Amino acid sequence: MRLVGLALIIGGAVLPPFVLNQYWLHVAIISLFYVMMASSWNLIAGYTGQVSFAHAAFAGVGAYASGMLALYAGVHPAVGVMAGTLLAGILGAALGGLCIRMGGIYLSLTTLGFSEILRIIITNEEQWTRGTMGLQVPGLFTHYSKTSYYFLFLGVALALLLLMRWILNSDMGLAFRAVLNDELAAATSGIHTVRVRLLAFTVSSAMAGMAGALYGHYLMLITPDIPSLGQMFLVLAMAVIGGMGSFAGPIVGAFVLEVLSEYIRIYGEYHVLLFGLVALVIARFAPEGIAGVASRSGWKR
């Protein structure tokens, strides 16, 4: 039974490039980007209780760092992605160090501020970033092919998910959950709570940076939309609707919302309204999200 399930999953993951047309393959690639974003955001928000609004900003850091390195310094995009990941991790550690002790709503506000400052800088430093017109950057492959990008995104998304799974099953994961459950009790049980939260924040920011850098090189055009709050709220909605604090939740949420948004694209900005409504309904009737409902009604996670 387990083997059958595994075979289905592998089949389902490998098949898309052979059965989907170019448009839906694009949707699949974007979905995988959101899987990375929503899952890594869930690592801090769902497992250590820190609702950061800077996650899209860190994706922007990764995208612009890698793109500008390729454009202005001739660095190979693959190296650029690593540099973007590293920079997002470093900035994450710095921002985390600044606001983690504040906790709660103050952390949310500080990260919100960081996110907006970054977006405004990127929009206004036109001579470097070309502002809202967007920066054209080289792709990762010499021959453009959606199939190669699909497998690259699939591989990286799986690697990030496995890394998160490993972290959550380790002592560190136990400490994450203890901090989320009760910070004072964790501290008096010997857990260095500030370090635990900072580590989660740094790892999660670096992952967003990597996702953003790959995304930029796939689209080959990066704009201030990547580090925008609209993007942030989409990621947040994916995690919440899918099921925050569960491993499968953000993965499910990313696919569901990305595919849904393709269908309702014709209604323009109204899709934001619809996502808001869906999130509200979920929060009211199924606070554990789609994954929570699925596992409660007897599905295997």
Add this chain to the structure above:
Amino acid sequence: MLLEGLELAKSFGGLTALRGVSFQLSPREVVGLIGPNGSGKTTLFNLISGVFPPDAGKVFLEREEITGLKPYQICRKGIGRTFQIVRPFLKMTCLENVLVGMVGTSGGNGPRQARQEQAMAELKFVGLSQWANRMAGDLTLIQKKQLEMARALATRPKVLLLDEVLAGLNPSEVLQALELIEEVRTRRGITVFWVEHVMGAIMKACDRVIVLDQGQKISEGSPEEVVSDPAVIRAYLGESDA
């Protein structure tokens, strides 16, 4: 001397919670800390366990000063505690609750298998072994208290601070809890510092009792000495008119 507090003081805004309290605990002692509501008992525990630093005074563990260290550092030095209002990790299993206590401290070294067994042994010690894989949120009040005790014991403390473990328990549960505390001392060799309102239990189980009133130590001695001390009677019952 195992644990020593010197002239500890703390105020919150205009309210003085503790004004110069000193105490000493010897190894393997069970010492009760009593006093009317608001006399500063929990504040004293919070100062010892590092929840907040004292305004003045010092705390020593085995002659090493630990004043102003963070809670996780104090825990690692060997002071475990439970809370007046229980705080187990509700959305984790009982086994995981205990494992958290081991992860942060020296108990966390060694292979995973050995640690699981060690954590199971702690659950067995407090009588929760059948509940190992249940969520802490599903437990009854006394079980949550037992779980907190197991978690604190898993940090391998030299001193255990118990904050009203008997509150809300029925008489047979009180007896159960008293046996457990006695075992903590005899079988584990841990010193117990214990805040409690249930006087009968304090009389039965403690070697020595410290009495606080309005942030000051007003009496100290054997349980019998303390309950017959006029200062203590005055603090609890008020001034006699006669």
